Amino acid sequence: MRGPGGGANLLVLRSHNTALVLDLLRTAGPEGISRLELAERTGLTPQAVSKITARLREEGLAAEAGRRASTGGKPRTVLRLVPEAGHAVGVHLDRDELRAVLADLDGTVVARRHGPLDLGAGAEAVLTRVASVVEELEAELPAGGSLLGAGVALPGPLDHRRGVLHRVTGFPEWDGFPLRDALSARLGGVPVVVDKDTNAVALGLAVAGEGGSFAYLHLGTGLGAGLVIGGSVHRGPRTGAGEFGHQVVQLDGPPCGCGDRGCVEALCLAAVARGETAEAARVLGTGAANLVGLLDIDRVLVGGRTVEGAPEVFVSGVRGVLEARARRTGEECGVVRLVSGEERVAEGAAQLVLAPVFGQDG
Amino acid sequence: MRGPGGGANLLVLRSHNTALVLDLLRTAGPEGISRLELAERTGLTPQAVSKITARLREEGLAAEAGRRASTGGKPRTVLRLVPEAGHAVGVHLDRDELRAVLADLDGTVVARRHGPLDLGAGAEAVLTRVASVVEELEAELPAGGSLLGAGVALPGPLDHRRGVLHRVTGFPEWDGFPLRDALSARLGGVPVVVDKDTNAVALGLAVAGEGGSFAYLHLGTGLGAGLVIGGSVHRGPRTGAGEFGHQVVQLDGPPCGCGDRGCVEALCLAAVARGETAEAARVLGTGAANLVGLLDIDRVLVGGRTVEGAPEVFVSGVRGVLEARARRTGEECGVVRLVSGEERVAEGAAQLVLAPVFGQDG
DNA sequence: TGCACTTTGGCAACAGCGTTGCGAAAGTAG
DNA sequence: CTACTTTCGCAACGCTGTTGCCAAAGTGCA
Incomplete structure (x- = not known):
């Protein structure tokens, strides 16, 4: 938790704690988690958790999910994450194949695309292809759903921070291509994150x-x-x-x-x-x-x-x-x-966008 | 910046920002640094910095140090760290030698001890020796000065978190010895931190x-x-x-x-x-x-x-x-x-205690 | 010398964070 | 039905950084 330059103000404090609570809600899954348990796990007071969850419920990110059995008093109300409150597209570009998924906040895949790909066809052709796949998946969003962004994972060494590729093995024409900004522009400003395929998998595992x-x-x-x-x-x-x-x-x-x-x-x-x-x-x-x-x-x-x-x-x-x-x-x-799984990289790519919501990989 | 469980409250917020400001004061050295510069570097507002530095001055950790040249308006007041506000002892235990330093908040060595050591003499003997050296150095504190703690650096692999040694190469009798707690008890509760010698050097370089x-x-x-x-x-x-x-x-x-x-x-x-x-x-x-x-x-x-x-x-x-x-x-x-330097490890050991004050290595 | 201007930095009021005190709500136990 | 336990929200609070405002302390020009 730190703002620009390392200094932290109240806004930074709030988003830190909010992300922490969201992460625990996500980890708890559909069974949910009670306010008191959230308080114990975060180290915050129950009242602080109540305020945070009230805000999350107003924003539609959290909802009540039944009650626990009583232990001699009022039973705990259980809260859960509302996964449909946000979605992200994850794209896996391999040397000869493209896989893409639409995932909700929970990381659950709700739509998918895949097909052959020729990385050697040049940046423009691939970019057009990727953009159209992202738009196809965006069209499959549930009514009222919003797209938080798109994550792209691919082999070669690259600059994650700037979203620029260097030396995609075997395809010199990709050298220095600003994939993140180019794709984001094509998609009308949708946030894009780019990373190595192995990092995407690792992130996916960490989130899981x-x-x-x-x-x-x-x-x-x-x-x-x-x-x-x-x-x-x-x-x-x-x-x-x-x-x-x-x-x-x-x-x-x-x-x-x-x-x-x-x-x-x-x-x-x-x-x-x-x-x-x-x-x-x-x-x-x-x-x-x-x-x-x-x-x-x-x-x-x-x-x-x-x-x-x-x-x-x-x-x-x-x-x-x-x-x-x-x-x-x-x-x-x-x-x-x-471990195994065909869509593991694409799912991890989606987490490049989703994880920051939960205070990870930000 | 995070409290127990990851949740952050206002106390955590304050100590985070305070440590950040202290670190910038330390880095600036005797020439000092102005409030506005602190604000720019931390990302906090000038007013927040004013409040933090006012508190630090009350506590004796910071002081005014002259003024800068005017740039067309009121000249900036320059602040500096008061190094004498706190001291730490750093001890370097080698196989055949002991070196110890008393360092102020700035890391400047103000007193030193060194002499031969036989790690094979057994835990009790070495412990007594180390405790007496620390007490000797504590006696050299300037009037009103306080000892924040003692850092001990030594070769073998060890558990930094618990302060327990394992497998000091060539000296099996040290196996599992709870050096941190034993030394702290000898010193009447003075906080003790234990770490590998190479980590101490690395920390010293990072702080420098x-x-x-x-x-x-x-x-x-x-x-x-x-x-x-x-x-x-x-x-x-x-x-x-x-x-x-x-x-x-x-x-x-x-x-x-x-x-x-x-x-x-x-x-x-x-x-x-x-x-x-x-x-x-x-x-x-x-x-x-x-x-x-x-x-x-x-x-x-x-x-x-x-x-x-x-x-x-x-x-x-x-x-x-x-x-x-x-x-x-x-x-x-x-x-x-x-790099070189005879007291480098001992100085780094002192930083095991000092660095947390500045938000590092905590 | 006097006036306008710039820049610094403190005082006071404020919004927003988590915390505390307290009481209503919703159960169990007898 | 009563007593008790546990959950959880409301209200007041203390403390954080923020904002608005103004005094202080310089420079520059007439």
């Missing part, structure tokens, strides 16, 4: 309740990572963090496409190509263990097309390396878990 | 104006790191972050004391032992490049006894690897700089 600090490692045609530290996505000063794939784990090893030698990505994919999946998993695990040691994160999650090919091998391989390390250091081991 | 995100790499008898991300020391959920030395950069490489193979520490120190300093620097640089890529940090700083032996070789070696990586990724290179 994957607490604390964790890393999402994505092994597909390349190897990337999304880092969540203390509940928020870590992007770094130049928003280029998460360059996991070109971490060197074999000094003077085999050359990598990036120009260096012995990168995790090169070693891992080469092992996969040789059919040595277990070795690939061990290499991946070594990189993960380095990450865990440096940042002391709680968990590592692995995913991506290549992992899907042999999930058990990758999970147990990475887990093996991490557990061996944990036995030496005495620290709790970062647990490894497999 | 080393902005943004950076890593301090310490190469002495071992290899450790202190990470600062976005202005605050990153310790991780279990406060074990910064295990830089046992990052694997050579799969199946030579065995390390930790039980793994190909760790940066082992490779680096082995190269030093062979007299191949340039190779040691290249290995260190590779580990640093991995870190820079993962976290997208701004700068890397290297130090420690081994580095002091051939500073130019290490700096240029690490810089070479980082610049080569930057040429490939197109991202700005994390600059490498050499």
Whole structure:
């Protein structure tokens, strides 16, 4: 909670606490949560919570949802988030495919689009395509519903803060393209947020309740990572963090496409190509263990097309390396878990817009 | 800025803004800073700043320090921090040496102690020694001065949050020793903070104006790191972050004391032992490049006894690897700089107590 | 020397935040 | 039906930063 320059005034205070309450309402789901419980969880007084929830109910963001059983007195009134109070579009641009979802405040997908895409067709063509998909989904908004914005997730390294792409691998014409502003202009001023696909997935996981600090490692045609530290996505000063794939784990090893030698990505994919999946998993695990040691994160999650090919091998391989390390250091081991889902990136992209409402990723 | 559970009330708001103003006063140094400048920098209104500074002056933490030249109107009154309003003791426990300093709010050292130490003499003996040194320094407080607390920095891995040591390398009897609470009890309740030596150095650098995100790499008898991300020391959920030395950069490489193979520490120190300093620097640089890529940090700083032996070789070696990586990724290179100073760790330890006053590391 | 102007910064009134005191509402227990 | 417990809103309050206004303290020009 901080305004421009770090100073906080009463408006900042209010939006901070409001976002906090909204987040607890969202986390509680359809069963809802009582005012007193909100007070306990936030550390605010019950009366403050009452005022905040009264305002939220007036604005249509929250509503009553029945009552709890009595514990000897007046039963608690249960409140819930009204998910239809706001929507966001999430777009996943891959090298050969486009997926887009319309999600409500709760993150629930209420409409979807998908089809082939040629990133090489040039910025203008892709931009037109994306804009029309967003408008199609906007047309499916429930009556009276409003679109908070559109989130776009795509591979290459990019500047999240300015919404500018650099070096989308294999497509030099995208270099320096101001995707955020261009798309926002096409959409008539609708707010647009742009981020790496791995960051979108990591954000989606964080919002879905994957607490604390964790890393999402994505092994597909390349190897990337999304880092969540203390509940928020870590992007770094130049928003280029998460360059996991070109971490060197074999000094003077085999050359990598990036120009260096012995990168995790090169070693891992080469092992996969040789059919040595277990070795690939061990290499991946070594990189993960380095990450865990440096940042002391709680968990590592692995995913991506290549992992899907042999999930058990990758999970147990990475887990093996991490557990061996944990036995030496005495620290709790970062647990490894497999995840999947076709629309995961698009849903995470929608969260780029939704999460700030709940005080996350703002 | 957040209270228990994340909820923020007016008290939290006030201490946040007060700390912000105090930090700007500290940063401005003896020349001071005007109210209007404080308002611009914090984003608060001039009137709010006036109220905050009035309170600080009443409490003796701030004072007027002359006036600026007029720019056509009433000249600005300049305010400054009163460094004597608070002091902290910083203690550096090394394997064979103890250094302690008494620092004022500004971080200026006003008294010092140092002498040999035997960490192997056991917890009780060392505790008595440390307590007496702290009391000696407390006696040197200026008249009316108060001691805010004592910060203790030492090598091994430890639990910063609970103030408990684990595995001080080579001294198993320290395992699980609750240093913070034990020392605090000896000192009659004076607040005590405990942290790794590398974290103390990193914090000291951050407070001294080393902005943004950076890593301090310490190469002495071992290899450790202190990470600062976005202005605050990153310790991780279990406060074990910064295990830089046992990052694997050579799969199946030579065995390390930790039980793994190909760790940066082992490779680096082995190269030093062979007299191949340039190779040691290249290995260190590779580990640093991995870190820079993962976290997208701004700068890397290297130090420690081994580095002091051939500073130019290490700096240029690490810089070479980082610049080569930057040429490939197109991202700005994390600059490498050499630092030194006998009391640096002890000064940083004092900042473990002082920094929270200024809203840092709290 | 005097007057107009600019800039700083305090005083007072204010709006809005969470807090406290109190009482109505809505249950259970006997 | 009565006593008790628990929830939760209303009203008054204290404290925050904000706004409107004016005194203070300079410069610049006639």
